[in-house]
Amino acid sequence: xxxxxxxxxxxxxxxxxxxxxxxxxxxxxxxxxxxxxxxxxxxxxxxxxxxxxxxxxxxxxxxxxxxxxxxxxxxxxxxxxxxxxxxxxxxxxxxxxxxxxxxxxxxxxxxxxxxxxxxxxxxxxxxxxxxxxxxxxxxxxxxxxxxxxxxxxxxxxxxxxxxxxxxxxxxxxxxxxxxxxxxxxxxxxxxxxxxxxxxxxxxxxxxxxxxxxxxxxxxxxxxxxxxxxxxxxxxxxxxxxxxxxxxxxxxxxxxxxxxxxxxxxxxxxxxxxxxxxxxxxxxxxxxxxxxxxxxxxx
Amino acid sequence: xxxxxxxxxxxxxxxxxxxxxxxxxxxxxxxxxxxxxxxxxxxxxxxxxxxxxxxxxxxx
Numbered sequence: 330x331x332x333x334x335x336x337x338x339x340x341x342x343x344x345x346x347x348x349x350x351x352x353x354x355x356x357x358x359x360x361x362x363x364x365x366x367x368x369x370x371x372x373x374x375x376x377x378x379x380x381x382x383x384x385x386x387x388x389x390x391x392x393x394x395x396x397x398x399x400x401x402x403x404x405x406x407x408x409x410x411x412x413x414x415x416x417x418x419x420x421x422x423x424x425x426x427x428x429x430x431x432x433x434x435x436x437x438x439x440x441x442x443x444x445x446x447x448x449x450x451x452x453x454x455x456x457x458x459x460x461x462x463x464x465x466x467x468x469x470x471x472x473x474x475x476x477x478x479x480x481x482x483x484x485x486x487x488x489x490x491x492x493x494x495x496x497x498x499x500x501x502x503x504x505x506x507x508x509x510x511x512x513x514x515x516x517x518x519x520x521x522x523x524x525x526x527x528x529x530x531x532x533x534x535x536x537x538x539x540x541x542x543x544x545x546x547x548x549x550x551x552x553x554x555x556x557x558x559x560x561x562x563x564x565x566x567x568x569x570x571x572x573x574x575x576x577x578x579x580x581x582x583x584x585x586x587x588x589x590x591x592x593x594x595x596x597x598x599x600x601x602x603x604x605x606x607x608x609x610x611x612x613x614x615x616x617x618x619x620x621x622x623x624x625x626x627x
Numbered sequence: 628x629x630x631x632x633x634x635x636x637x638x639x640x641x642x643x644x645x646x647x648x649x650x651x652x653x654x655x656x657x658x659x660x661x662x663x664x665x666x667x668x669x670x671x672x673x674x675x676x677x678x679x680x681x682x683x684x685x686x687x
Contacts, residue, residue: 393649394649394653396653396656397651397653400652400656401641401652404637404641407638408642421634424634425663428659428660428663431660432663
C-alpha cells in the first residue's frame with residue numbers, strides 16, 4: 330500500500346468517482362490482467378503519432394520526415410495487440426485518424442501551432458507543490474499534469490489537447506467548459522508564468538467507416554481556477570483522511586459509477602466478501618506513474 | 628491504395644525492430660492521404676429512381 334506522491338487529474342478523478350476504486354488502482358496498485366483497453370491503446374497511439382510528427386515538423390520543417398516519424402511512433406505505441414473483431418479502434422482505424430488529422434490540419438497551415446521555447450512546446454509538463462505533506466515520507470505532495478501543446482492561436486497562449494472519441498456527441502464542445510482536467514492544465518501553466526487564457530481541444534472521432542473532427546475553444550477566468558483549487562484541496566484532504574482511517578467508501582454503490590463507463594475494472598473485487606482471494610488471479614500489481622507516464626510495478 | 632497486408636507488413640517489421648526506412652513510412656502516409664483526398668472528389672451517389680408525378684386531383 331502506498332499513498333501517491335504525485336496527484337494527477339486521472340488519480341483525482343478516480344478518487345472522486347469512487348474512493349474504493351482509487352484504493353484498488355492507486356493505493357494498492359492493481360491493473361486487470363490481459364491486453365490493455367483498446368480505447369487506451371488507440372488514444373495513446375494517436376497521441377504518440379501526433380507528438381512525434383509535431384516535434385519533428387515544428388523544429389525541422391521537413392514534412393516527409395515528420396509524417397514518417399509520426400506513423401512509426403503510432404505503430405510502436407499501438408503495440409502488438411489486436412482488438413476483438415467487433416471493436417472499432419483497430420490499428421488501421423487509428424492510422425486513418427492520424428491521416429484524417431493530416432488532411433484536415435496540415436501542419437504548414439494549421440491555425441494552431443506550438444509556441445516556441447528552446448524547441449516547440451509539444452508535450453508540456455508541469456508540477457505544482459501542494460500545501461500538504463505525504464503521510465509517510467513527510468515530503469510535499471505534488472499536483473502534476475501533461476498536455477499536448479502550449480499553443481499559440483490568434484496571438485494568445487492556450488493549452489492544446491487532442492482527444493479521441495467514438496462519436497462526437499451533441500454536447501461534445503460544452504463538456505470542456507467545466508472539465509476539471511483542463512482547468513488544472515491552465516492553472517499549472519499559469520503558475521509556471523505562462524499567460525494562458527484557456528484551452529483548445531481537438532476531437533477526433535474514430536468510427537468504422539469514417540473519422541470526424543471538431544474543435545472546442547474554452548476559457549478559464551480566475552474565479553473558475555480559484556474554485557478548482559478549492560476543490561482540489563478538498564479532495565486531497567479527503568484522500569488523506571481516508572488513508573488515516575484506512576476506510577475507502579464504495580461510492581460507486583451510491584452513484585451507479587460501477588457501470589457508468591462500462592464495467593468497473595474492480596467489479597470482481599467489490600462483489601467478493603474476501604477480495605484479496607481474487608487479486609492474484611485477475612490483476613497485475615502495477616500502478617500508473619503520472620510523472621514518468623508509464624506503468625510501474627507496485 | 629495501400630492494402631491491409633502492406634500495412635500489417637509495415638507494422639510487423641516496425642514492432643520487430645527491423646529496419647523500415649523513413650521513405651517507406653512517408654510513402655505509406657502519402658498514399659493514405661491520397662486515398663482519403665480522392666474520396667472528396669467522388670460525386671455524391673444519386674438515386675436512379677425518379678419521383679413519379681402525381682395528379683393533385685387524384686389526392687382529393
